[in-house]
Amino acid sequence: MRSQLLNTSSFVFKRIAGSWQRPSTRIAAHLRRNLSNASPIEKPYYVTTPIFYVNADPHVGHLYTIVLADVLKRFHALKGRKAILCTGTDEHGMKIQRAAGKAKQDVRAFCDRNFRGFSKLANEANVQYDHFIRTSEPDHRFAVQHFWLMLKERGYIYESKHEGWYSVSDETFYPPSAVHLILDPATGRKLMASQETGKEVEWTSETNYHFRMSTLRDRLLEFYAAHPRFVEPPSRMQDVVSQVTSGLSDLSISRPVERLSWGIPVPHDTSQTIYVWLDALINYLTKANYPFQVPGQEHAAGWPADVHVIGKDIVRFHCIYWPAFLLALDLPLPKQILTHAHWTLGHEKMSKSTGNVVNPFYALERFGSDTMRHYLVHCGGIQDDSDYDNKYIIERYRHLQGNLGNLVTRVVRGKGWNVRRAVASGRTDDSAEGKAHLEALKRLPSAVDHWMTKSHPGAAMNKVLTVVQQTNIYIHKASPWDLAARTDQHGVPRAIIHVQTDQHVQKVDAIIYLCAESIRICGILLQPVMPQRMKHLLDLMGVDEGRRTFQDAVVGADEEYGVPKVAVGRGREGVVFPMLDSDL
Numbered sequence: 001m002r003s004q005l006l007n008t009s010s011f012v013f014k015r016i017a018g019s020w021q022r023p024s025t026r027i028a029a030h031l032r033r034n035l036s037n038a039s040p041i042e043k044p045y046y047v048t049t050p051i052f053y054v055n056a057d058p059h060v061g062h063l064y065t066i067v068l069a070d071v072l073k074r075f076h077a078l079k080g081r082k083a084i085l086c087t088g089t090d091e092h093g094m095k096i097q098r099a100a101g102k103a104k105q106d107v108r109a110f111c112d113r114n115f116r117g118f119s120k121l122a123n124e125a126n127v128q129y130d131h132f133i134r135t136s137e138p139d140h141r142f143a144v145q146h147f148w149l150m151l152k153e154r155g156y157i158y159e160s161k162h163e164g165w166y167s168v169s170d171e172t173f174y175p176p177s178a179v180h181l182i183l184d185p186a187t188g189r190k191l192m193a194s195q196e197t198g199k200e201v202e203w204t205s206e207t208n209y210h211f212r213m214s215t216l217r218d219r220l221l222e223f224y225a226a227h228p229r230f231v232e233p234p235s236r237m238q239d240v241v242s243q244v245t246s247g248l249s250d251l252s253i254s255r256p257v258e259r260l261s262w263g264i265p266v267p268h269d270t271s272q273t274i275y276v277w278l279d280a281l282i283n284y285l286t287k288a289n290y291p292f293q294v295p296g297q298e299h300a301a302g303w304p305a306d307v308h309v310i311g312k313d314i315v316r317f318h319c320i321y322w323p324a325f326l327l328a329l330d331l332p333l334p335k336q337i338l339t340h341a342h343w344t345l346g347h348e349k350m351s352k353s354t355g356n357v358v359n360p361f362y363a364l365e366r367f368g369s370d371t372m373r374h375y376l377v378h379c380g381g382i383q384d385d386s387d388y389d390n391k392y393i394i395e396r397y398r399h400l401q402g403n404l405g406n407l408v409t410r411v412v413r414g415k416g417w418n419v420r421r422a423v424a425s426g427r428t429d430d431s432a433e434g435k436a437h438l439e440a441l442k443r444l445p446s447a448v449d450h451w452m453t454k455s456h457p458g459a460a461m462n463k464v465l466t467v468v469q470q471t472n473i474y475i476h477k478a479s480p481w482d483l484a485a486r487t488d489q490h491g492v493p494r495a496i497i498h499v500q501t502d503q504h505v506q507k508v509d510a511i512i513y514l515c516a517e518s519i520r521i522c523g524i525l526l527q528p529v530m531p532q533r534m535k536h537l538l539d540l541m542g543v544d545e546g547r548r549t550f551q552d553a554v555v556g557a558d559e560e561y562g563v564p565k566v567a568v569g570r571g572r573e574g575v576v577f578p579m580l581d582s583d584l
Contacts, residue, residue: 044082046302047072048284050310050318051090051133054114055099058121059350060343060358060388061311064376068340069309070127071377071457074528076306079449079550084302086287087122088133089115092263093276094255100262107262111136121360126369126531131287135264135279143286144279145267147329150291152267156212156328157253165201167194172277172317173252174201197313208272209254216324217248223323223333231319232338232455233383236312240319251321253278281322284308284334304332307455312339338455341381343388358388366390367580370530371397377457377529397580404468404522404537405577410475411515412540412568416484420542420562422512428555429478429510437474438555440467441518445553448525457529464525471518480511516541516562517555524553537576539565 049069052062066087073085090096091111100110111134119132133140151157165174174194179201182193192201224230224241231237254272257265263273282290288303310318318337326333343350343358350357364372375393379386411419428438444467451460483504523537527548538548542563552558568574 041297041300042082043299044084044302045073045076046084046086046288046305047076047307047309048085048305049087050308050314051088051135051280051283052118053093053095054089054091054111054118055095057114058117058360060360060363060376061350062118063121063125063360063363063372064340064343064380065309065311066122066127066129067125067373067376068338068380068457069307070125070129071373071528072307072309072452072455073128074531075452075457075460075550078524078528084131085127085129086131086133086284086302087118087127087129088131088283089118089135090276090280090283091115091134091136092279094260094262097260097262108136124361124364124369125373133283133287135283140283140286141264143290144264144274144282146291147282147285147325148274148278149267150329151211151325154328156215157209158212159207160210161207165192165194166204167197167199167201173204175249204259206256206259208252208256209266211251211253211278211325211328213251213321213324214248216327217244219327220244220248220320220323223327227335229454230333230336231315232336235383236315236319236339240315243316244320248320248324251275277317277321278325281317281325285331305334307336307338308334309338309340309455312341315339336455338382341383341385343380344385345388347387363390363393367393367397368532370533371580374400374461374530377461380458382456382458394580397577401577403465403472404519405575407468407472407475407515408519408537408540408576411512411519412564412574414481414484414512417480417508417512418562419512419516422509423516423559423562425506425509425513426556426559427506427510428514428517429507431478433474433477434510434514437470437518438514440470441514441521442555444521445525445550449550461526461529464522467518468522471515471522475511475515478511480508483508483511520558520561521553521555524548524550533576536566540568540574540576 047069049065052058069085069087073083077083089111096111097107100107103110105113115134122129122132148157165176165179166172167174174196178195179192180195181190182198183190192203193199194201221241221244224237224244228234228237231240253275254266255263255275257271257273260273263276264279266272266274284305285291285303288301288305290303293303294300308318315337319339323333345356345358348356360372367375371393375396378396379392428434444463447463448460451457451463519537520541520543523534523541523543527534542561542565543558544560547558547561564574566574
C-alpha cells in the first residue's frame, strides 16, 4: 500500500508539471512536510451523507439522512473515538444547469446561493459535521480529474458512441427495458419515463467516454460474498447482488460539453464533461485527503468510510457503481452502506409538483431540533417508508414527557429522600424486582452498542426507552414515597418529624439509587439523539461534564453525582421536556 501511494503521489506531481490542473498550495505543502517522517495514526470513524442537489430547497428526507449520520457520529465520539462526518452539496450536472437557466441566473451564482440552505439545515438540526463539501471546489475538481486519469491509465476508460434514454432528474441513462410510456396527470402529456423512479427520460445519441464496468462483475460478486452486510438492510443487499449477477453493462461517464458545460472537464479533452455521478461519489475521497494520503497515515482522514448513509433511491450508484470504481483502482471500499426508506405525507409520495412536501425549517422552528431528531430516528423507516404527520411528532414528545421526563421529576423533586445520599450509599434494591431491573440496566450499554455498530440508531434508542419505561414501572411498584412517609407507632408521619429508621432510609436510598442510575445511564446513551435535552437531564442529576462518556454508562461508574447543577424549581424550570409552545 505504501509503495502504491508513493507512486500515486509522484504521478500527481508529474501531472502538475503539465497543464491540466494544480493542487492547492495548502495540500502540497502538507504533503511535503509530512511525507518523509509520517508515523501511523489510528483511523477515525468516518460517516457520510450523500451530497444534495442544489436545484431545489431541502426537504424532510434530507433532514432524516443527516440526523441519522450525526447520531452515528456522536455515538462513536461518545465511545472516545475520533469521529468525522462529511456532508455537502452536489453542484454539477444537467439538472443544476437547467435549474439555473430556468431561474435566469448564472449557474455559479445559483449554486453559491442555494448551497446555503443545506448548511443552514445541518446547523439548525444541531448536526456536528466536520466537512461540508461543495463539488464546485478546486480541491474536489483536482481529486476527480486525478481519479479519472488513474482509471484511464489502467485501461478502464474508452471512447464510444452511446445511445439511450437519459433522465436529467436522476442524472443517469436507462436501458429500453427500464422505461415506459406514461401520461402525466398534471399536464395530460404523454412522455417516456423511468419505471424505477417515474422521472421523465429523453432519447440521447452522442459520443462519449465509457467505463468498463462489465469487467468488474465477478470482483463485485466476490466482494459482496465476503461482506454480506455491506448493504443494510439485507433485502437491499439481495437486490444489489441480484442486479450484478444478472450482468453489468459498461457505463457512460462523460457528456459532450455542448450538452453539459457545468461540471468538471475531462482531462486533456475539453469537449467532454465528467459524468455527474462519478464526480459526486468521489467527494467521499476528497475529504479523506485523496490523492494525498501520506504513507503510514493512509487512514488518518477516515478512509475507508465506516458507513455511507443514503436514501434507497440511490442504491445503484452507491452499491454498484461506487464499489466498481474503487475496485478498478484497488482502493479500499467503504465498510457499510446504510440505505434508509423514504417519508410519505398522507401516505402519498412527497412531490414538489403537487405541493405534497414538508418544509424542515418550519418543523425545526416549531418543535425544536431535539424533538425532531428523536421523532425522525424513532419513526423513520430503514426497511419501509414512514408517514410524516405533526400529530405523530407531538405524540412522541408527549411519550417522552410522560416517561423519561416524569421519571426525572419524580426522582429529583421527590420528598423524603436525598439523591446525593442515595448515590453515596451505592446500595441497590435487593428485592426480586430490584435485582431484575439492575440486570436489565447492566445489559443496556452492550445492547445499544450492538445496534449502533450495525448502524441502526432507531433500534438502539428503543432499547434505551424500554429501560426508561421499565424504570417507571419499577419505581411505581416500589413506591419509595410511601416508605418515606410511613408513620411511627403514634401515627405521626415520619416525613414530617424527620424521624426514620435506618431500615427505611436504606430501603428508600436503594430504590432511589437504582432509579438515579437508570436515569444517568439512559441520559448518557441518549446524548447522540437528543444532545441538548440530555445535557439538561444530566445537569439536573448533577453529573460532571467529564463523566458523560460511554465508558461511564455502567452501574456504579460514577459515585459523585446527585447535586443538581441547575435550578430544579417548579413548573417549566428544571423540566427536561417542557410543554411544546405549539401544544399549549
